[in-house]
Amino acid sequence: MENEETICRGSCSENLSAVEDAIYVIGGKWKLKIIIVLQEFxxxxxxxxxxxxxxISARVLSNELKDLELNGFVKRIVHSEQTPVLVEYISTDYSKTLKPVIMSxxxxxxxxxxxxxxxxF
Incomplete structure (x- = not known):
């Protein structure tokens, strides 16, 4: 019985840590909204x-996009051959792994x- 309780506590701690990591990466007011828009459009x-x-302000959007790019959710594409330079953002295949989570x-x-x-009522 004691051994099962220890395993459950370890599992709970592991799950809490994993959820904490996920929330750290995609949490906040804007990140999931940005990911959803990029996946849709x-x-x-x-x-x-x-x-x-x-x-969303330009400054916050810029910071959120940088964070999402660092974590592999967004790719920044620069078309330098055009004048003015065109910059686009696209969701990565990795960000698409969030689709079931977003739908849930x-x-x-x-x-x-x-x-x-x-x-x-």
């Missing part, structure tokens, strides 16, 4: 991203909203 220019995600979160969010509305 494909190649997107900076200003188009900013227009699509209402409320979306479904949970819809259900939660329904539950709150049902309880409120």
């Amino acid at each position: 494909g190649n997107v220019r900076f200003n188009e991203l900013q227009r699509t995600i209402s409320g 979160l979306s479904e949970w969010g819809k259900n939660h909203k329904q539950n709150i509305k049902a309880d409120a």
